Amino acid sequence: MRLTAIILAAQAALCATAIQASAEEVAVGQAGKMFNPDTLQIKAGDSVKFTNDDKVAHAVLVEGPVVTNVGQIKIGEAKSVSFSQAGTYEVKCAIHPKMKLTITVQ
Ligand SMILES: [Cu+2]
Secondary structure (H helix, E strand, O other): OHHHHHHHHHHHHHHHHHHHHHOOEEEEEEEOOEEEOOEEEEOOOOEEEEEEOOOOOEEEEEEOOOOEEEEEEOOOOEEEEEOOOOEEEEEEEOOOOOOEEEEEEO
8 A cells, every 4th residue: 555655656756757858837037127037948849938027017029930929918927938949039028128038949
């Protein structure tokens, strides 16, 4: 009975690791009118969750092999974008031209 519980726990842990390895969600913050971090390396299939922890709203645009207009992210809100195609992407804010983030998708 006890052994069964240990085996089940081990299987669950392996399963969780496999899911994490296949697709990750990487967090990007927005504070002080900057993306944090401002460079990122991810794998195809991963997604990036943009969280606005700033005092102003942002409007996120992703340019690269695939263009995604994420649109406005209000204070305290978050939006997720998945990257299925490899390449280099430039993430900008339509409101604040100095806000830039480079994402390399492998
Ligand atoms: Cu902005």
